[in-house]
Amino acid sequence: MDLINGGNNFFRVLEDMLDFADQEPEKSRNANNPSRAYVRDAKAMAATPADVVEYPNAYAFVVDMPGIKANEIKVHVENDNVLVVSGERRREKEKESKDAVKYLKMERRVGKFMRKFVLPENANLEAITAVSQDGVLTVRVEKLPPPEPKRAKTIQVSVA
Numbered sequence: 001m002d003l004i005n006g007g008n009n010f011f012r013v014l015e016d017m018l019d020f021a022d023q024e025p026e027k028s029r030n031a032n033n034p035s036r037a038y039v040r041d042a043k044a045m046a047a048t049p050a051d052v053v054e055y056p057n058a059y060a061f062v063v064d065m066p067g068i069k070a071n072e073i074k075v076h077v078e079n080d081n082v083l084v085v086s087g088e089r090r091r092e093k094e095k096e097s098k099d100a101v102k103y104l105k106m107e108r109r110v111g112k113f114m115r116k117f118v119l120p121e122n123a124n125l126e127a128i129t130a131v132s133q134d135g136v137l138t139v140r141v142e143k144l145p146p147p148e149p150k151r152a153k154t155i156q157v158s159v160a
Contacts, residue, residue, distance in 0.1 A: 048113045050085075061085070061117055061139040067108075070132040075139055077125055083139065086114040122146075 053060040073087045127142035
């Protein structure tokens, strides 16, 4: 098989096979191999696109989150400088009907997602806001004001 020209299809089939394998019960495996859940979570993390924008007075972290409600998104700071955005995207439950639902293709990712961003030193951890609108989460982190320059201290010279 030509992996250069036909490789995309090969990798899609391989990915689909791995996703299908996730549906089987977990079996014991070598401790050195990552679990399927870990691999799935890593894929979800990699599949969560984000932009980071610097403004004169703030930083903005813009993350695509289609179909996720604001109350299902967690935003917090850990280790005093790491912004963490996490949650879980679930498959929509089909309405009860007499006809069985059969998926012909499933491309939308479901499962846990997480993105971590190391905050700069001038990030004001007390002034962070998060707004979700139209499937886009915007986390705004205000900047701390620059430190005031140190003034020269004048020392009075006295006569001895």
